Amino acid sequence: MSARGTKRLESSTAASRHQREWFADLQLRVAAGEPLAVVDADVPHELLRAMDIPYVVNQWWASICSAKQRAPHYLALLRERGYPDYIEQYSAISLGSTLEDDPEQAPWGGLPDVTVFLTQVWTDAHLGIAQAWERERGVPYFALEKGVENGVPDRWWERIPQDWEAVVGTARLDLMSAELERLVAFLEDLTGKRLDEGRLVEILELANEQQEWSRRTRDLLAATSPAPLDIVDSIPAVMLPQWHRGTEWARDAARSFHEEVEGLVADGSAVSEDEQLRLMWVGRGLWFNLGFYQHFQREYGAVFVWSMYLAIAADGYLRYGGPPLRALSARFAAFSDLIGMPGWADPWYVKEARSHRVDGVVHLVTPESRSSYFVTQALEDAGIPVLEIDANNADAREWDEAAFVQSLSRFIETRVRA
Amino acid sequence: MSALETLVARYEAPVSGGVGYVGADIPRELVEAAGLVPIRLRGTGTADPLAESILGSRVDPPTRRILGALLRGELPIDFLLLAHDSDSSVRLHDALRRLSQADLPELWFVDLLHLPTETTAAYDLGRLRELVAVLARWSGQPVTDESLRTAIREANRTRRLLAQLAELRRDSSPRLSGTSALAAIGATTMLPAAESNALLEQLLAESHPAVPALRRLYVTGSSHDTLDLYRAIESDGSVIVGEDHDWGEALADGLADERDDPLAAIAARYRSGSATAIRHETAARAEHVAREAEAARADVVVSWIRTGDDALGWGLPALRRALEARGIRLVAAEQRGPGAESAAELALA
Numbered sequence: 199m200s201a202r203g204t205k206r207l208e209s210s211t212a213a214s215r216h217q218r219e220w221f222a223d224l225q226l227r228v229a230a231g232e233p234l235a236v237v238d239a240d241v242p243h244e245l246l247r248a249m250d251i252p253y254v255v256n257q258w259w260a261s262i263c264s265a266k267q268r269a270p271h272y273l274a275l276l277r278e279r280g281y282p283d284y285i286e287q288y289s290a291i292s293l294g295s296t297l298e299d300d301p302e303q304a305p306w307g308g309l310p311d312v313t314v315f316l317t318q319v320w321t322d323a324h325l326g327i328a329q330a331w332e333r334e335r336g337v338p339y340f341a342l343e344k345g346v347e348n349g350v351p352d353r354w355w356e357r358i359p360q361d362w363e364a365v366v367g368t369a370r371l372d373l374m375s376a377e378l379e380r381l382v383a384f385l386e387d388l389t390g391k392r393l394d395e396g397r398l399v400e401i402l403e404l405a406n407e408q409q410e411w412s413r414r415t416r417d418l419l420a421a422t423s424p425a426p427l428d429i430v431d432s433i434p435a436v437m438l439p440q441w442h443r444g445t446e447w448a449r450d451a452a453r454s455f456h457e458e459v460e461g462l463v464a465d466g467s468a469v470s471e472d473e474q475l476r477l478m479w480v481g482r483g484l485w486f487n488l489g490f491y492q493h494f495q496r497e498y499g500a501v502f503v504w505s506m507y508l509a510i511a512a513d514g515y516l517r518y519g520g521p522p523l524r525a526l527s528a529r530f531a532a533f534s535d536l537i538g539m540p541g542w543a544d545p546w547y548v549k550e551a552r553s554h555r556v557d558g559v560v561h562l563v564t565p566e567s568r569s570s571y572f573v574t575q576a577l578e579d580a581g582i583p584v585l586e587i588d589a590n591n592a593d594a595r596e597w598d599e600a601a602f603v604q605s606l607s608r609f610i611e612t613r614v615r616a
Numbered sequence: 617m618s619a620l621e622t623l624v625a626r627y628e629a630p631v632s633g634g635v636g637y638v639g640a641d642i643p644r645e646l647v648e649a650a651g652l653v654p655i656r657l658r659g660t661g662t663a664d665p666l667a668e669s670i671l672g673s674r675v676d677p678p679t680r681r682i683l684g685a686l687l688r689g690e691l692p693i694d695f696l697l698l699a700h701d702s703d704s705s706v707r708l709h710d711a712l713r714r715l716s717q718a719d720l721p722e723l724w725f726v727d728l729l730h731l732p733t734e735t736t737a738a739y740d741l742g743r744l745r746e747l748v749a750v751l752a753r754w755s756g757q758p759v760t761d762e763s764l765r766t767a768i769r770e771a772n773r774t775r776r777l778l779a780q781l782a783e784l785r786r787d788s789s790p791r792l793s794g795t796s797a798l799a800a801i802g803a804t805t806m807l808p809a810a811e812s813n814a815l816l817e818q819l820l821a822e823s824h825p826a827v828p829a830l831r832r833l834y835v836t837g838s839s840h841d842t843l844d845l846y847r848a849i850e851s852d853g854s855v856i857v858g859e860d861h862d863w864g865e866a867l868a869d870g871l872a873d874e875r876d877d878p879l880a881a882i883a884a885r886y887r888s889g890s891a892t893a894i895r896h897e898t899a900a901r902a903e904h905v906a907r908e909a910e911a912a913r914a915d916v917v918v919s920w921i922r923t924g925d926d927a928l929g930w931g932l933p934a935l936r937r938a939l940e941a942r943g944i945r946l947v948a949a950e951q952r953g954p955g956a957e958s959a960a961e962l963a964l965a
Contacts, residue, residue, distance in 0.1 A: 282929035326930025
């Protein structure tokens, strides 16, 4: 079984190719004196784009380090300096990568020099990681708070694009809007760059257009069986453009992805010649091994038709109307709630499981998973069998491939096909 | 019965009723100003299989045990307040809200945040205003400025008395063991402030024989809401002369400004003056621990970090450096279980 998945879609390989080119250009820009931000996935990247500050998404870079099998070494480098290597690895690997002691081994030539680190403190570790960037690398950081509401909105995915003020909550939006104003001032001081408010409006519109294409693609895939593609293809096709959210390239990439899927559907193309089962992958991608998905396709005709990456692009990002900074706040003040908060996340996964007509669910439970009990219970209550896998998505050190294959095989044989 | 014995008894068996709460960030002053009794909950008892499944192994064990006790209906409280002290307490809130069982007490999440910014200050003040309305509804009586000012004075009085109690431990011959001090301090979170203050005054007036100290330790890292670890550490003749966690002497920190608008004073105190406020500011906490450990004449600092509270490990390099600068040894115990391993396992000798 190969550690790398096999991509079939042109939009997927094109996105990967673009990412390589973009990163090479980024290295040149930074070498020429441009600043570079490393930003967590749930920080409003759109603001950086509107300030023309190049950025790398912390968790995307961790996934590259992991796919290149360098993550264990980077965690070891952090441990040598006294930091924990056993918690929030996904958010810490990038810092470890800047301590690389063998430049020849650095994925893609390594991260260029980092100017600033941006995070949202939605777990206890995030501030500690940010402070470690400052201590170890001399990189200043800016942290956004993560507020918590007492209420849970009903069917947020239907309301949040338009009614985001009520769904996210005024207190949290007031807070993040004010924080974003501070962030702009902080970045202006640090980099000398200025926020272009007209550009921000355009970026938000492009981001919405991009997610609208993702929504159409998600809906089309949900309605189509046999599945024309699996998540090895859909993850890069949706996530690489996601990290370029707010650009014309990203909007066009999302449209190309949709058009390619439409073509596959029109041709009756299927990723598996003999689709027997439709599976859903709940949780983060297992970045160090994207090959096993296809193993189960061959063995059981089991196709992983769903990952959260396309689905959250479809349901989680759209925000219409309102002042730009407030609408942007509405995209991120509750983002981790959507996919991880009990009451928010579990009914959404059930909705997606039903619309995609999945036969079973593999649920990757990482230590940071906040709603795993409720998600599993809700899916099982809906009559959908769930296999929970305890693993860290970016840290392969304790991954037992043979045990996982055996466990999933038994699950398919005894619960999904039963 | 001495004051110390009374406080220990209250710690072991708190009164029933009132507003149970989880986290040092619950402003007790507000609860008392509403005419209610705040009772901080401890995660004692045995592990509950359902609670363990719901919260998972990465939530701090005391929090999991509180959920277990709530699910079993063992906590005789009328209402429940939960604070944003840590990710574990947020997860407890998320789970309870999702469970929404009829037999659980009505709950409210008090979302006080800590970044040292005006934006966070404004947010916290808004959240406190919401809490005032909730407490007034629960108690059936309004929270007045006068009742708030009285509650602030009493709470500050508790903090000043706790600071005096800390001095007993810092004496060249400690007058209280860490275990006794932890129970006495903890009891003040389970009693009305006026009652705590009377008992603390009595305790401070009583004479206390010196506690022989083979070595003097200062404890940081995770909080301890049971006496287990302290007893284990002190069983070999060591004495814990101070700690910075929020079940210990850190509760003495941060007076609320009695001249300020009362709600604004409470907001400021909990945002920047509470034990939680510096919990995750690694450099500030390291300096604080080093300074306090030196003041307590500690030979060794023990950083005890439980699984489920692991993020504190990100502060260890800063702590090690701060202690090295003062010539104080650090023993870091990471990924600890819920139990109290013996002092021998800490390699203190």
